[in-house]
Amino acid sequence: MKKAFLIIVAILILIQFIRPERTNPSVDPAEALQAPEEVVTILRRSCYDCHSNETKWPWYSNIAPMSWSIASHVREGRKALNFSRYRTIDPKIKAKRLKRMIKTTRNGMMPLPSYLWLHKDAKLSPEEKQTIEAWAESELQKLQP
Numbered sequence: 001m002k003k004a005f006l007i008i009v010a011i012l013i014l015i016q017f018i019r020p021e022r023t024n025p026s027v028d029p030a031e032a033l034q035a036p037e038e039v040v041t042i043l044r045r046s047c048y049d050c051h052s053n054e055t056k057w058p059w060y061s062n063i064a065p066m067s068w069s070i071a072s073h074v075r076e077g078r079k080a081l082n083f084s085r086y087r088t089i090d091p092k093i094k095a096k097r098l099k100r101m102i103k104t105t106r107n108g109m110m111p112l113p114s115y116l117w118l119h120k121d122a123k124l125s126p127e128e129k130q131t132i133e134a135w136a137e138s139e140l141q142k143l144q145p
């Protein structure tokens with residue numbers, strides 16, 4: 001028993017040396033999202049930790065194995081949709097993401113449910129979902145040729 005415990009502790013210590021990249025690349029205001037205040041407020045609160053270069057890395061993102069999962073969410077999230085580079089996104093891809101934004105916020109896929117465990121305030125109210133949806137629809141209109 002004691003030996004097993006010591007082995008687990010040793011493994012937990014050793015994995016701390018495998019550190020994922022946790023960076024916030026600089027933001028160029030000319031590339032970043034510009035939207036009405038109420039929209040930006042919601043997105044900043046509920047989406048920016050994974051979908052921008054302004055991630056607020058929590059203290060537990062320093063500790064493996066949580067650090068691995070958080071860093072991978074941020075990496076994948078930024079790859080899928082990065083509001084810090086919103087104005088540089090190709091219009092065709094942007095249209096797809098905006099449509100997915102409406103779907104995924106409606107059906108509760110976004111923000112990621114696991115994120116909401118420790119970020120209760122990030123949960124979207126029905127009104128906030130509507131605000132995001134209306135904004136995304138207006139963005140889609142702008143993208144029509």
Ligand code: HEC
Binds near residue numbers: 112
């Ligand atoms: C905890 C991290 C996290 C948060 C917070 C988060 N997302 Fe995501 N999001 C991801 C990851 C990871 C992916 C890419 C993998 C996937 O598609 O599931 C993603 C993908 C997406 C996509 C592309 C999906 C597709 O199928 O094309 C959209 C759109 C999106 N998120 C919107 C949002 C919006 C809007 C919010 C805020 C209301 C949000 N996300 C909050 C992690 C997050």
